[in-house]
Amino acid sequence: MTAVAIESLSVRLVNGAPLVIDSLSLAVTDGEVFGLVGPSGCGKSTLLRVLAGVNRDWRGSVELLHHRPQPHRRFSGNLRREVQMVFQDPYASLHPRHRVARALLEPLRLLGVERPHERMIQALSDVGLDPLIASRYPHELSGGQRQRVAIARALLSSPRLLLLDEPTSSLDASVQAEILNLLSTIKSLHAMTMILVSHDMGVIAHMCDRAGVMGEGRIERTLGREELDRL
Amino acid sequence: MVCATSAIRAMSEHSLLSVRGLTIRSIAALRRPIVDSISFDIGVERVGLVGESGSGKSLTARAVMGLLSRPLEAIAERLEFEGADLKHFTQHQWNQVRGSKMALVLQDARYALNPVLTIGRQIGEMLLLHDKTADRKGRVREILSTVGLTDPGVARAYPHQLSGGMGQRAMLAMMLANGPRLLIADEPTSALDAALRTQVLDLMCNRAVTQSMGLLLISHDLPLVARYCDRALVMYRGRIVDHGPAAHLSLSDHPYTRALWSCAPSGRTHGLRLPVFDRSQIDP
Numbered sequence: 159m160t161a162v163a164i165e166s167l168s169v170r171l172v173n174g175a176p177l178v179i180d181s182l183s184l185a186v187t188d189g190e191v192f193g194l195v196g197p198s199g200c201g202k203s204t205l206l207r208v209l210a211g212v213n214r215d216w217r218g219s220v221e222l223l224h225h226r227p228q229p230h231r232r233f234s235g236n237l238r239r240e241v242q243m244v245f246q247d248p249y250a251s252l253h254p255r256h257r258v259a260r261a262l263l264e265p266l267r268l269l270g271v272e273r274p275h276e277r278m279i280q281a282l283s284d285v286g287l288d289p290l291i292a293s294r295y296p297h298e299l300s301g302g303q304r305q306r307v308a309i310a311r312a313l314l315s316s317p318r319l320l321l322l323d324e325p326t327s328s329l330d331a332s333v334q335a336e337i338l339n340l341l342s343t344i345k346s347l348h349a350m351t352m353i354l355v356s357h358d359m360g361v362i363a364h365m366c367d368r369a370g371v372m373g374e375g376r377i378e379r380t381l382g383r384e385e386l387d388r389l
Numbered sequence: 390m391v392c393a394t395s396a397i398r399a400m401s402e403h404s405l406l407s408v409r410g411l412t413i414r415s416i417a418a419l420r421r422p423i424v425d426s427i428s429f430d431i432g433v434e435r436v437g438l439v440g441e442s443g444s445g446k447s448l449t450a451r452a453v454m455g456l457l458s459r460p461l462e463a464i465a466e467r468l469e470f471e472g473a474d475l476k477h478f479t480q481h482q483w484n485q486v487r488g489s490k491m492a493l494v495l496q497d498a499r500y501a502l503n504p505v506l507t508i509g510r511q512i513g514e515m516l517l518l519h520d521k522t523a524d525r526k527g528r529v530r531e532i533l534s535t536v537g538l539t540d541p542g543v544a545r546a547y548p549h550q551l552s553g554g555m556g557q558r559a560m561l562a563m564m565l566a567n568g569p570r571l572l573i574a575d576e577p578t579s580a581l582d583a584a585l586r587t588q589v590l591d592l593m594c595n596r597a598v599t600q601s602m603g604l605l606l607i608s609h610d611l612p613l614v615a616r617y618c619d620r621a622l623v624m625y626r627g628r629i630v631d632h633g634p635a636a637h638l639s640l641s642d643h644p645y646t647r648a649l650w651s652c653a654p655s656g657r658t659h660g661l662r663l664p665v666f667d668r669s670q671i672d673p
Contacts, residue, residue, distance in 0.1 A: 301442070331441070331653060332649060332652050335663035339665065361654050363654065364656070364659055364663070383659070387657070387659065388656055389656040
């Protein structure tokens with residue numbers, strides 16, 4: 159079963175500029191943790207943004223959880239729920255003037271979940287946060303707490319594919335360990351496919367079943383567990 | 390008495406920076422101090438200051454450079470740089486020392502540099518303030534080439550036009566322009582990716598050795614400090630809880646140092662839970 163199948167995907171961010179992603183092909187199996195590494199500017203984040211439906215200006219063929227999203231179209235149906243993303247900078251990805259409760263209740267309302275408040279409390283304790291945190295603003299939280307809120311938000315809709323864009327690179331080593339442990343726990347509790355972007359080979363080697371090394375807008379080689387073990 | 394003064398002189402000759410009982414607190418709040426009575430010396434060597442964010446590493450660096458502003462306030466029993474008492478420095482004296490004898494490299498060049506001045510102009514300003522050379526343009530070019538930026542276009546570029554690594558090297562060039570005795574680098578490579586990180590640190594440490602400078606490297610990355618530094622100081626919640634040769638960081642028996650060291654993920658930890666330290670064990 160493949161969760162993600164991409165064939166000859168090309169993305170150009172600005173008209174006339176060179177391709178950021180240049181006929182890239184990738185297949186990720188259901189339940190796999192796939193890593194993406196590469197130098198800054200090689201197109202890792204752009205690839206995730208295409209898969210999340212944030213960047214809709216692309217060419218090629220994409221199959222996501224048995225849906226076929228089309229370029230220039232918003233995701234529709236279940237796909238909107240099933241693909242979720244956690245962004246790099248927890249300082250920037252939460253609305254600075256919305257309390258945690260609002261950040262989490264908004265998607266729940268959109269999904270039409272019954273008793274959203276209870277679901278929110280549950281989501282917070284799932285990621286190891288005190289539910290009292292719901293009444294705080296993002297600036298009143300530490301970096302690690304903010305990233306936990308962002309992960310809790312992504313998990314609200316029970317996604318089948320979780321896209322993680324450098325989820326720990328703005329965090330301290332000790333907090334990074336806590337977040338990576340949390341992600342492993344989530345992985346073992348819910349059957350979920352993850353695509354993890356990081357420039358830290360240690361993080362990739364710790365988390366992933368396979369990893370693709372990106373360069374020049376394509377995946378230059380794929381590392382299996384044996385190669386990752388040596389890192 | 391004579392003996393005592395000569396002993397102190399001998400010590401300050403030995404060490405560039407001598408700090409005793411440095412305490413930093415916020416005068417607005419009567420909470421526990423942010424940095425609590427720490428003491429250390431730095432000579433011509435590379436010293437790593439490690440700890441997680443909020444442990445007071447950066448504030449320590451700022452206090453040493455006299456850069457704390459209200460509501461933060463630093464008090465110390467002793468704060469000496471090359472035998473001079475920093476505690477009673479006037480603004481004028483600070484201006485003479487900062488950027489010439491003591492220099493500070495910050496985390497992200499894109500924020501630390503002035504966005505509306507070209508790189509060449511900013512390096513030139515450092516020279517104008519401290520070193521009255523006639524051929525400033527030539528010196529700027531020379532300084533940039535010492536950090537591997539030989540393209541003359543770099544001097545004409547604005548900070549946002551450079552990549553992260555180039556910006557960081559340009560900032561380093563600027564700080565080394567006047568041949569400082571002590572270089573403080575506050576997380577100089579956390580904004581860079583792995584390849585650039587090694588490049589910038591190699592450069593910085595080589596220059597520290599060849600120009601016999603003291604280097605205080607602030608980082609939360611223990612393996613990096615172990616690789617690049619001679620000695621390490623470990624800070625936790627405003628105190629220096631552990632210190633020793635940087636190469637022996639991995640062997641430390643302090644629970645905090647051990648946790649910081651072993652929480653790094655790698656291929657060997659795949660499928661295992663990473664150790665997370667129990668703060669109640671370390672907190673007093």
